[in-house]
Amino acid sequence: MVLKLSSLPKTWIIDLDGTILKHNGYKEGKDELLKGVKEFFNIIPTEDTIIILTSRETKYTDQTINFLKQNKIRYDHIIFDIPYGERILINDKKETGLITAYAINKERNSPFDINFEIDEDL
Structure with a gap:
């Protein structure tokens, strides 16, 4: 999948869990990056903001943050203890027609094969 972005x-x-790390790996005492995650995070522009969401309890905060640091996974905010249900993103569309929100559902624990390209005309 390739997103065309402004x-x-x-x-x-x-x-x-299940998106960038193996689902519930931390419960077995070993987090594991999914294939393609490091490469994807490395191409996100530094001026972009990265927010990681997880249903992990806050008692796993240090373990999780240490793993992300050791693997050089950059983020600006991480939110623990979120509900297990759907995540719903609602955003306005720019007057120019630029779509300002996307949602991607990937198969749990599948390789992270999402790519994007910047279109200067958007």
Whole structure:
């Protein structure tokens, strides 16, 4: 999948378990990055904001943050203890017609094969 995005700074809201890390790996004592995650995070522009969401309890905060640091996964905010249900993103569309919100549902624990390209005309 390739998203065509504007050159404006973006906010990335990314789930943790099953999306960028093996689902429930932390419960087995070993987090594991999914294939393609490190490469994807490395191409996110530094001016973009990355928010990671997780249903992990806050008692796993230090373990989780240490793993992300050790693996050089950049983020600006991480939110723990979110509900297990759907995540709903609602945003306005710019007057120019630029779509300002996307939602991608990937298969749990599948490789992170989402890509994007910047279109200067958007």
